[in-house]
Amino acid sequence: MxxxxxxxxxxxxxxxxxxxxxxxxxxxxxxxxxxxxxxxxxxxxxxxxxxxxxxxxxxxxxxxxxxxxxxxxxxxxxxxxxxxxxxxxxxxxxxxxxxxxxxxxxxxxxxxxxxxxxxxxxxxxxxxxxxxxxxxxxxxxRAIPDLLFEVDVDGRYLSCHSSRKDLLVAPGESLIGRTIDDVLPPEAARICMAALHEANEAGLVTGRQFELMLASGAFWFELSVSRKSAEPGQKPTFVVLARNITERKAAEQKIYELAFFDSLTHLPNRQSFLERLAQDIRVAQREKQKLAVLFMDLDGFKGVNDTMGHDAGDLILQSAAERLRNSIRPGDSASRLAEDGAQVGLARLGGDEFTAVIPGITHEEDALRVANRIREQMRTPFVLAGSEVVLTSSIGIAVFPHDGADAATLLKHADTAMYHAKSCGRDNCQFYSAALTQRAQQRLTLENNLRQALERGEFDLVYQPQIDVASGRIRSVEALIRWNHPAGGVIAPQDFIPLAEENGLIVPIGEWALRTAATDAARWQDGGRVCVAVNLSPVQLRAADLVPTLVDILRETGLAPGLLELEVTEGALMEEREATHATLEALLAGGVQLALDDFGTGYSSLGYLKRVPLSNLKIDQSFVHGLPHDRENLAIVRTILALAKNLGFRTTAEGVETAEQATTLAGIGCDALQGFYFSRPLPAGAIPALLQRRWRLDETDPGGG
The missing domain is CATH 3.40.50.2300 (Response regulator)
Known part of the structure; x- marks a missing residue:
């Protein structure tokens, strides 16, 4: 109770x-x-x-x-x-x-x-x-962080509450009796009054947003407006909740930037570019206009990234993006090609690939003009830690509607044209053509077949003798790879080796070639001592496991290291010099001989010759061609021979096709000769029969036909 x-x-x-x-x-x-x-x-x-x-x-x-x-x-x-x-x-x-x-x-x-x-x-x-x-x-x-107002249908403030005075456009007491139009900027007032009128009809409205500049900075607000009950004949009044969503808007903007912009260069990304391109295509279709897509790649960027590190690569990409912006800066005639003033749109697709869409062009040459401006900007040396890095750019161009009717097709065709520009010598610009797609498809098919060729045993090695001038006998043979394609017949190395180097297949293919050549050479030793020369790709030379792999091959095959000669190019020696030099020293320490292939056609920087442990210089066939009548080539060959003699290197001349070339080269001091004059490349089984043969340099047909 x-x-x-x-x-x-x-x-x-x-x-x-x-x-x-x-x-x-x-x-x-x-x-x-x-x-x-x-x-x-x-x-x-x-x-x-x-x-x-x-x-x-x-x-x-x-x-x-x-x-x-x-x-x-x-x-x-x-x-x-x-x-x-x-x-x-x-x-x-x-x-x-x-x-x-x-x-x-x-x-x-x-x-x-x-x-x-x-x-x-x-x-x-x-x-x-x-x-x-x-x-x-x-x-x-007090706990509600939002601004709370009561207003009438005319937008007149009847009451005001805010726990944060800094979010009010004016002191709360000064708002009472004034209208929204009196207090807020025009755009914000328009949004608020529209929300009031909608709430007057529907009873409740939410989600209207507006930005307001206050003394402490820019703020975003989201409105919730509810109509209060009113007696008949009375003016409607409303409760207005204005929520500060500034942090949410900033987070949304950050998410948007992550989704549609490249975080490194702050350029639009692939997704953003494709959406922009699709929109520009719709406009071009409606207005019956042309537009161009440019696809740019930095020539030599991978080498910088590999040798100087990713931080240096990132700095170059940021600088490249800024140069792109400068190439089409607003107000420049190159950036305002369309009659309606539409601007060129840039993007970074990934890596060192950049794109641009140029809407409203009149002639294809308009796109070429922009591309040339970009190439000019990229030629200026990049400065990294006080050092200059020189890069160029290759650009492909596809034009709507001739080269594609949708964004994906145009981008793909511009990419194809860019690869064609690279194959034309880099620092180049090329327009797309249907023939490029056909070649690209053939290349793709070749790459797919190449991945299966090793498993299917479609590779063969043939060997071309290198004749010792002093004895007239075979001093060594060069192993040359051939691809016996089941549908395409025999494919020459120059047609698939570059592709294998690009996709990394050169490493297993090169290992197969080394193992096969060593196995064949070990078998020949019963008929006479002969060295086998195998070409080594720059990609193989950079591989960390090259030396242990080679040691395993020599042990398994029983070939003496001194009977294996590895041929490298000048370009390979110039890449990553310290690492390359260490690898070459390790090979030399293991007893393997080293030859410099195609000497004189690469960087022609003679300083590395005294630092690299070489044993043989191979004179490129381009210098042998025309001998003995080409006086310039003869002078070059004499210079190479003198240089080799002074440095203690042997010399081998490639591409010897006539008796005059053979006798001339022997007469000026070349140590070994190789070419069709002596023998075409032969299968492994034909080599033992030639090991005891002596060639006379003045024979009419020393190669036997």
Missing amino acids: AAATRILVADDEPTARLLMAAALEKAGFEVAVAVDGDDALRQFRAQPSALVMLDVDMPGRNGYELCAILRREFGDELPIVMVTAMDDNESIERAYEYGATDFIPKPINWSLIGHRVKYLLRASDALRELHAANARNAALL
């Missing part, structure tokens, strides 16, 4: 106290009585009551004074009732001034006093709950 509500009655008249207590107890209350003001204050402080009834006229502290003390000490929510025979207006007003909740004049209607007190307590409870609700609402408002 719930305890009775406690009422404190203070009156100096015993009869009045008794009657009041009886009436209240009858109504179900617990009653405490006090004989004067001091007694009442002491009792309340000791045990507070739910309601206090005070006689005004008491000895000592009167009812007014006690009311003021209780109100001051225990707050505004305590119900205090003044009971007095004085019912004049002045007494009543005075009671309320001192903080009374109600005023009951004497004589008292005892039958109704209990109901009066119950009403006062219910009112007090309701007030207490209202205060609690207000406190909760205030706490909620």
